[in-house]
Amino acid sequence: MSQICSQCGHPIPLHESSGPTCMQCELDEYRIVRNYLRSHPNSNAMQIANATGISISNILRYIKSGSLTMVDNDRRRPGR
Numbered sequence: 001m002s003q004i005c006s007q008c009g010h011p012i013p014l015h016e017s018s019g020p021t022c023m024q025c026e027l028d029e030y031r032i033v034r035n036y037l038r039s040h041p042n043s044n045a046m047q048i049a050n051a052t053g054i055s056i057s058n059i060l061r062y063i064k065s066g067s068l069t070m071v072d073n074d075r076r077r078p079g080r
């Protein structure tokens with residue numbers, strides 16, 4: 001028996017230790033955040049949350065996971 005996501009109906013695996021998260025919705029949100037950052041590269045998490053309706057904690061998690069880069073104040077690219 002597995003949980004069903006209330007947002008998209010996708011089954012959520014129950015072995016998730018950090019609370020049930022729906023990969024399908026996470027992927028959707030991740031794409032939205034990524035697209036938003038692409039057109040608004042100087043946004044902070046608060047602005048992204050306001051514009052996309054995605055919770056700040058989720059946005060920060062996507063960014064922390066390393067797949068997204070937010071405001072980069074230091075534009076130097078060492079090693080290049």
Ligand SMILES: [Zn+2]
Nearest residue numbers: 005008022025
């Ligand atoms: Zn879902």
